[in-house]
Amino acid sequence: MKIGICAKVTPDTDARIKPAAGGEGIDESGHKMVVSPYDSFAIEEAIVTKEAHGGEVVSFTVGPESTVTQLRGSCLALGADRAVIIHDEAAIASDALGKAKALAAAIKKDDCSLVFCGKVAIDDDNVQVPAMVAECLGWALVSRVTDFALDGDTFTATRAMDGGVKHVVTGTLPAVITAERGLNTPRYAKLPAIMKAKRKPIDKLDLAALGLTADDMAPACTFTNFSAPPARPSGRILEGDVPDVVKELVSLLRNEAKVI
Amino acid sequence: MSGILVFAEHESGTFKKTAYELLGKASELAASLGTSVSAVVLGDAPASELGGFGASTVYQVAGDFSAYSTASTTDALAAAVAQASPDVILAPASFAGKDALPRLTARLNSGMGSECTDLRVEGSTVIGRRPMYAGKVYADVVVNRSPALFTVRANSFAQPTPAGGGAEVVAVSFSATTPAVTVTEAKAPEAVSVDLTEAERIVSGGRSLKSGEQFDAVIRPLGAALGATVGASRAAVDAGYASHSEQVGQTGKTVNPTLYIACGISGAIQHLAGMRTSKVIVAINKDPEAPIFEHATYGIVADLFEVCPALEAEFKSVL
Numbered sequence: 001m002k003i004g005i006c007a008k009v010t011p012d013t014d015a016r017i018k019p020a021a022g023g024e025g026i027d028e029s030g031h032k033m034v035v036s037p038y039d040s041f042a043i044e045e046a047i048v049t050k051e052a053h054g055g056e057v058v059s060f061t062v063g064p065e066s067t068v069t070q071l072r073g074s075c076l077a078l079g080a081d082r083a084v085i086i087h088d089e090a091a092i093a094s095d096a097l098g099k100a101k102a103l104a105a106a107i108k109k110d111d112c113s114l115v116f117c118g119k120v121a122i123d124d125d126n127v128q129v130p131a132m133v134a135e136c137l138g139w140a141l142v143s144r145v146t147d148f149a150l151d152g153d154t155f156t157a158t159r160a161m162d163g164g165v166k167h168v169v170t171g172t173l174p175a176v177i178t179a180e181r182g183l184n185t186p187r188y189a190k191l192p193a194i195m196k197a198k199r200k201p202i203d204k205l206d207l208a209a210l211g212l213t214a215d216d217m218a219p220a221c222t223f224t225n226f227s228a229p230p231a232r233p234s235g236r237i238l239e240g241d242v243p244d245v246v247k248e249l250v251s252l253l254r255n256e257a258k259v260i
Numbered sequence: 261m262s263g264i265l266v267f268a269e270h271e272s273g274t275f276k277k278t279a280y281e282l283l284g285k286a287s288e289l290a291a292s293l294g295t296s297v298s299a300v301v302l303g304d305a306p307a308s309e310l311g312g313f314g315a316s317t318v319y320q321v322a323g324d325f326s327a328y329s330t331a332s333t334t335d336a337l338a339a340a341v342a343q344a345s346p347d348v349i350l351a352p353a354s355f356a357g358k359d360a361l362p363r364l365t366a367r368l369n370s371g372m373g374s375e376c377t378d379l380r381v382e383g384s385t386v387i388g389r390r391p392m393y394a395g396k397v398y399a400d401v402v403v404n405r406s407p408a409l410f411t412v413r414a415n416s417f418a419q420p421t422p423a424g425g426g427a428e429v430v431a432v433s434f435s436a437t438t439p440a441v442t443v444t445e446a447k448a449p450e451a452v453s454v455d456l457t458e459a460e461r462i463v464s465g466g467r468s469l470k471s472g473e474q475f476d477a478v479i480r481p482l483g484a485a486l487g488a489t490v491g492a493s494r495a496a497v498d499a500g501y502a503s504h505s506e507q508v509g510q511t512g513k514t515v516n517p518t519l520y521i522a523c524g525i526s527g528a529i530q531h532l533a534g535m536r537t538s539k540v541i542v543a544i545n546k547d548p549e550a551p552i553f554e555h556a557t558y559g560i561v562a563d564l565f566e567v568c569p570a571l572e573a574e575f576k577s578v579l
Binding site for chain 2: 014015016026036037123132139141156160164166217220221224233236237252
């Protein structure tokens with residue numbers, strides 16, 4: 001069985017994101033780039049599944065060739081066997097659906113039957129690509145999974161619904177599973193594995209290799225007018241003894257802010 | 261093709277507040293565009309009542325939607341869209357909005373603006389305004405195909421005042437085409453409360469609580485006294501004081517309440533990213549240099565173990 005991972009390389013959570021001059025996009029300079037944190041749970045689950053059931057783990061990324069660094073360090077060094085990078089400019093510049101079409105084509109070409117994704121990439125926060133990949137492939141989808149087990153081609157998963165409700169679901173492969181925090185604890189790479197990862201194969205594909213054209217990548221969504229978040233009105237520190245400031249706070253919440 | 265179609269979600273026949281928020285905003289947008297508003301309802305709910313909130317037509321899809329299914333939600337919405345032929349589709353950024361709506365978008369070969377916090381009309385185009393990078397930047401999103409899909413965060417728009425009048429209800433049937441999974445068990449949450457992403461009031465605790473026992477003894481009763489949902493910082497969750505589902509921040513929930521009380525939370529960038537759109541932020545921390553104070557509407561520089569119990573008592577006496 002081939003198990004796929006969709007992995008995106010994004011700025012780290014500690015990055016201070018600023019709009020680019022002119023507001024078309026963000027200032028990309030100087031950020032520490034990482035594999036998006038939720039994708040790390042997807043990678044771990046793919047490796048755990050391979051350890052239990054055998055097979056091969058392949059990661060799929062739409063992004064520039066420079067993502068090799070993060071994919072070697074955070075995917076291949078942890079146990080993925082191979083990485084596929086779709087580095088075509090038109091795919092990188094496309095929207096969620098364009099990227100999903102490219103990923104789905106690569107997953108199909110590699111004949112995977114189970115794909116793990118993070119529930120969200122922490123840059124655009126779209127929460128779109130995994131569901132779109134499932135639709136492009138005509139596969140089942142289970143989002144926000146906190147527990148996963150495979151038995152033959154039948155899986156059981158626990159998904160985190162709104163309001164703290166959890167659903168236990170069963171289904172049949174092929175399927176796209178998105179990883180929620182709590183699914184597992186990602187392992188750390190060990191030095192021999194890091195060295196070994198340097199020799200693992202990385203396939204760099206353009207659209208033609210996937211049977212797609214730049215027309216397939218024409219984005220339906222455009223993002224413009226990037227700006228810093230709306231400024232908050234400056235606040236105030238309440239001074240005094242605890243009993244007094246607590247009374248003052250409740251009075252302000254009620255009479256000034258009118259939120260209680 | 262015309263009009264704005266709102267996905268009106270309900271829980272066992274009671275519409276969620278996002279249904280009204282979206283219908284109110286859709287009515288405003290439709291007035292600027294010179295078009296009409298319709299709604300889609302899955303399963304049993306009083307569809308006609310949505311007429312009082314601006315929907316002239318409600319497409320009601322028959323079926324059992326009580327246990328959420330990606331497949332039937334997508335297939336049913338696709339059937340309603342085929343019948344309504346809308347230019348714009350608005351949906352809540354709920355589980356279904358994040359799970360089935362992108363799948364529907366792919367089926368329609370269109371585009372979707374996720375988790376918008378505002379929508380406006382320019383010319384004949386609806387533009388979404390949304391946080392990205394967990395709220396570190398905001399951007400406009402335009403969908404240049406039809407229908408244009410947008411999901412909207414709860415609490416982004418005011419609830420409209422209901423007017424009289426019912427909507428025309430059109431029955432829609434659908435055929436299942438998407439591979440399904442079966443729900444074998446639904447587990448209720450340990451403590452019943454409003455989901456963080458929909459909560460009007462949130463009380464959050466950080467690492468300063470020092471233990472799960474103290475988190476339970478200080479933060480949860482304060483939340484209960486205020487009728488608030490309890491949240492936690494990444495540090496508190498990593499230390500095991502609170503559960504993963506309670507984490508607020510870039511790698512947890514992004515929240516949008518009217519009142520957010522941060523107790524013993526320093527205000528790391530990734531936490532601020534998840535709660536900075538809160539209308540009023542109260543920060544309680546004994547470190548006057550904590551970054552959270554730069555974002556707080558009201559700050560108290562004192563030990564949370566003194567402030568929180570006093571605040572709990574004060575809420576109990578006035579609320």
